[in-house]
Amino acid sequence: MxxxxxxxxxxxxxxxxxxxxxxxxxxxxxxxxxxxxxxxxxxxxxxxxxxxxxxxxxxxxxxxxxxxxxxxxxxxxxxxxxxxxxxxxxxxxxxxxxxxxxxxxxxxxxxxxxxxxxxxxxxxxxxxxxAPPAAAAGWRLRFTPRPALFRNANEPLLLVRALRRLGPVQVTADLSRLPPLERLEPEDAHLGWVFELQADVPRAQVEEVFEFVADDCMLAIEPLAGETPGAPAAEPVLGSEAASATIAPPAIADAAGPTTGAPQSVRVDVAKIDRLVNLVGELVINQAMLLQLGGTLPPALCPGLIAGLETLSQHLRELQEGVMAIRTQPVKSVFARMPRLVRDLSAQLGKEVRLVVTGEATEIDKTVVEQLADPLTHLLRNALDHGIEAPEQRVAAGKPRQGTVHLSAEQRGGRILIELTDDGRGIDRARVLARARERGLVAAEAELTDSEVDELIFQPGFSTAAAISDISGRGVGMDVVRRSIQALGGRITVDSRLGSGSRFVLSLPLTLAVLDGLVVAVGREAYIVPIAAIAESLRPRREDIHAVVGRGEVLAIRGAYVPLLPLHRHFAVPDAQPDPARGIVVIVETDHAGRMGLLVDDLVGQQQVVVKSLEANYGPIDGIGGATILGDGRVALILDIAGLGPAATTRPMPTAPHRAAPLQPALQ
Amino acid sequence: MDLPMTTHTPSHGPVAGFGAAPGAAGNAGQFITCTLDDAEFGIDIMAVREIKGWTDTTAIPHAPPWMRGVINLRGVIVPILDLRARFGMAQTQATRMHVVVIIQAGTRLAGLLVDAVSDIIAVAPEEVRPVPEIGAAAPERLLCGLVPRERGMVALVSLDHLLSFPDAALPQTADAVLALHS
Known part of the structure; x- marks a missing residue:
């Protein structure tokens, strides 16, 4: 090393x-x-x-x-x-x-x-x-070396000498474990000693003597009281292991195993796990390939084949879940940073805030955990800065002086929900709306529902520069938070009541390496649309499709017009179905351009796909978030819905279009 | 698969003076030669990872004509370049008889679609001639040297420049380079 x-x-x-x-x-x-x-x-x-x-x-x-x-x-x-x-x-x-x-x-x-x-x-x-000393005259030490102590070339005599330097020491040998000569294993450690140190020295100083051998021995230190407790040498030495003063090996926290019952763990390089994840991904693809092939054979030709293949896929799914689980980590590692943030920030802002954290044992993909820190920090900062009021204001509003921020995590189905709730002042919708109008994000006459107004805070260009209440002058807004959550394949929503607080909910996928996708056909190409982005899919009626001069086509759906994006035109795919009325429209949600209808030839099916990197060997492609391998071994590109929008949108954008970060591949 | 490849390597091991000569001569060593019609190109053997038959690719939207798309190489997504189109000629009408040379430059993997792989040659530094400036066409950047052989000439491909996509800034006409062969 x-x-x-x-x-x-x-x-x-x-x-x-x-x-x-x-x-x-x-x-x-x-x-x-x-x-x-x-x-x-x-x-x-x-x-x-x-x-x-x-x-x-x-x-x-x-x-x-x-x-x-x-x-x-x-x-x-x-x-x-x-x-x-x-x-x-x-x-x-x-x-x-x-x-x-x-x-x-x-x-x-x-x-x-x-x-x-x-x-x-x-x-x-x-x-x-x-203060009156707890221990009177000195210390009693029960010292039992393990064989490793001698193997590591330590000499107990030197320890005795070091103790002597602290004060007079009375040494008693503990021979209770000494076997008869014929059974004596010369390489083992059989002796123990009891030292009675007659010196008023701090405990740490005594421990320091044993600092280098603490791993390789059993050591119990107790104060020498006036009266002598039962003869220590007679006690089984192992029993004293649990005594309160045992020095645990100072290696890592986990090493304290036997006394704390901490779970055993191994430290593994992430690259090794990724390799495993990738291999399992390959197996899944292979199995899909076999299943497809098996389906083409007449069942009579090879009875039991289909059943065998199905058992295989079942086991594979379990294997995949198991391997993915290795990559997961409790959210605790990111939640643990939050109390300090709250302490520092509340001191800085002169507010009194209590942070309650629950569900920190919830596990989620390591990459997600790592990339969660920034958005969470931002949300928390936001809650403290803008949500929680100053103590006087709170008292005036009839609330407790101390504000409460609740951070929680839980698994629900295939997703992890992280909630950040505060009991602060909530979102002032009137001010948000006024601000949005002023910035041209909303037409002056538009009527918005409460949730639509709340959504405005995620708009790029909303919270930049001098926003309603300056976001701590950091120049990053909620749009950045939303984008980073979306880059993780997640969604963020807000729910707020004026005067009583706000609740932000982050819904995240358990893993980034696998994605639920809808396979769509366009010409001879197949594309994957992330299920999370899909609102619905339908075969449009001809009379619902309207051309807007110079702006392409829109689809009328329940009284609203949704811009149509013919994928074959967008990606220049030949041999595709040009007639929208004969294709399928997949309605997707984009964060900046609202809804959008992707026009494809056909829906092929829904499946879990293993996300592969395109960037490693090629580079970023607008509108494409990654690639995957289909059951037949072909490569299919995964659409990046956020990246599709700008070129396709039929509405003018309020600000420069933003593209979501590419999908996180399981591996290069 | 069977490759139209005959192997007669005159000298193994590093060529004397390797890397010491100035300019293009630094590229001396062993090269796999492949053909595009009558023209022969040399690819540094140290960069070649494997040679495989042509398989259908998945098209990449808005890619230049020489980017034939990506394939699944045992779980890794690898882009395939049409070397003929890259040098400014028409796209190769790929069949199962066509060959893809998988190369690695830096951390990047890519496949080069060629007509056939023909030989492995050892080239001494002094044999490598610089690529002459040929008018306005820039693709000579894609070549890093010319090696005269008994029959015709082998143009050494600069893999670093070849793999600097998606940099479509390079003009796609290079008839001049191939004209050298006549």
Whole structure:
């Protein structure tokens, strides 16, 4: 492993450790904590410190150490957790995150950023030192090396000497596990020791002695009380493993397995998983091919073939789901960043906001999770900035001072719903409408329903520059959020009540690698229309098709006119059905041009398609989001509905047309 | 499938002075030669991934005539270029007897539709002649050297330029290049 690789692994692990630290802090804040919580927190911080030391991140190590000292006092019960200390630890975790980010970027954090925090941490730990000491004279250590300790060339004697330097030590050997000579395995570790250290030193200092062997031994540290509890040597040593003071191996959080019951996991390179996903995709295509071939044979020729093929497809579907599931990740990894955002932002805005997060265990494709961070951050920022009112305003409106933002995730069918609800002021439709008219997004005389008005906030050009209430001057609007959600194959809707809050709902596909598509035929080509974009499909009546001079044709449907886009003309496909009345119209929804009717020759069928990249070997194509391979091995192009609009639209666009990002392929 | 390919490679291994000579001569090495009518083209053997028969392609909307569309190469979508059309002549009337040479330049894969693959030749740096400026036509950028042979001449194809699509900026007339052969 190269050094860079190790570094990357360290940052990856640290991010996970920080997540678990935040989770533990959240449990503490909500009173859900048990004895294990503080330990988990301690281990996370300790592991970050350990790795950071190896890479020479000194400031990070110093900060983590200070946090550890405080945590140590908390877990010994020398100090009690209170709001102040909790806040201090939260700030510590935030600062660690900052330092890690700075080290990762190689920029280095601004010097002295954590000085005040360090002082506060030290001060908090000092209070304990001056408080009546929990432990009197010293420490009793039960130390049982594992064979690995000797294999790693550690020498217990050196540890005893190091302990001696702290104060007088009384050593008792624990011979209880020593087998009779004829059964003695010379390579194993059979001895244990009990050290009684008569010195008033902090616990951390004692632990430090064992820092390098903590993985390879069982160590229990307890304060030496006045009276001696039962002879420790007689106790089964394994039993003491669960004792509250056990130092867990400082490797990764998962390593604490036996005590926390954490699920076992393996770290796998995403590229390997993608290869697997791709192979399964190939299998699915192959199987479709076989099924098609099998269908052409007379059943009598090979009885059982069809049944066999069907069992195969069933297993394949399960295999595909299983492999896709490997790629999934709990949304927790992105949700976990939100509490900090809320803390920072509410402090900045002078608002009081409580963030409630539920359903963070919901799993979704890794790529979706990663690309969810930005839109979610934006929505949350929006909710805090524009949704939640200032405390005084809230009180005046008869609401609690503290605003509540609820972020939730749940799986519903083949999709994941993420909801962000706030109890703020809601969307002021009158102002939105006025603004939209002013910007020419809506005709002055047009009557819009409430939901149509709400939709306006997603219009490009609505929230740019000086929007109703300046979107924090960042120049990005809800249209960007909508586009990034659509690029993920999702939809975003809003639902709002003036005075009582807004609710944004993001509906996302479970995976990006597979897409539900409608296969349509145009001439000799087949195209895939994403099902998510389709409103309906119909065979038009000749009398409903009207030509608009210079603008192509429109289809009258239930009193409205929908522009027709003959795909064969748009893509210059020869041999296609030129007569709209003999073709099929697929009505699709576009975000900027409203509805649009795609004119195709025929509908072939609905199927799940594996998304392949066109960009890898070719490049982006307007109106095409990717490609897939059909059952017969042919390549079919997947339409990018948002990209089709601009060239096809028969209405003038309010702003420059935007094209959605291309589909995310499962693999190149 | 059977390929009309005879293999008689005079010398294996790197050619002496490889890459040291200036200009086009840097392209010396081994080349697979393929034919378009009477003209012979050389493709750097190090870039060739495989050689396969022609299969139907899926058309790409609004692509230039030389972009014949994409195929499924064991799960990877690969664009197929009609080398004849790329050099400004009519599209190849592809049959099952036509050959597609799959090449890789950088991370990109592409197939070149040619009439047939004929030979593998070793070319020493000093054998490579620069491509003369031929009037206004730019496709000489698609060639990186000319190698005289006993019978006629082999034009070495510049794969980097060939694969810089969808860059349709290059003019599509190159009769001049092929006229060199007469």
């Amino acid at each position: 190269s050094f860079d690789h190790l570094r990357a692994t360290y940052f990856e692990e640290s991010a996970e450790l920080l997540d678990s630290a935040y989770a533990a802090l959240a449990e503490l804040a909500e009173g859900r904590a048990d004895a294990e919580t503080v330990h988990a927190l301690f281990r996370a911080i300790h592991s970050i410190k350990g790795g950071g030391g190896a890479f020479g991140f000194e400031r990070l190590v110093r900060l983590a150490h200070a946090m550890e000292t405080l945590l140590d006092l908390l877990r010994d019960g020398a100090l009690a957790m209170d709001a102040g200390r909790h806040a201090l630890l939260l700030r510590g975790a935030d600062a660690l995150a900052d330092l890690l980010a700075a080290e990762k970027a190689g920029t280095g954090a601004p010097p002295g950023g954590e000085d005040a925090l360090m002082q506060a941490l030290h001060a908090a730990a000092e209070t304990a030192a001056t």
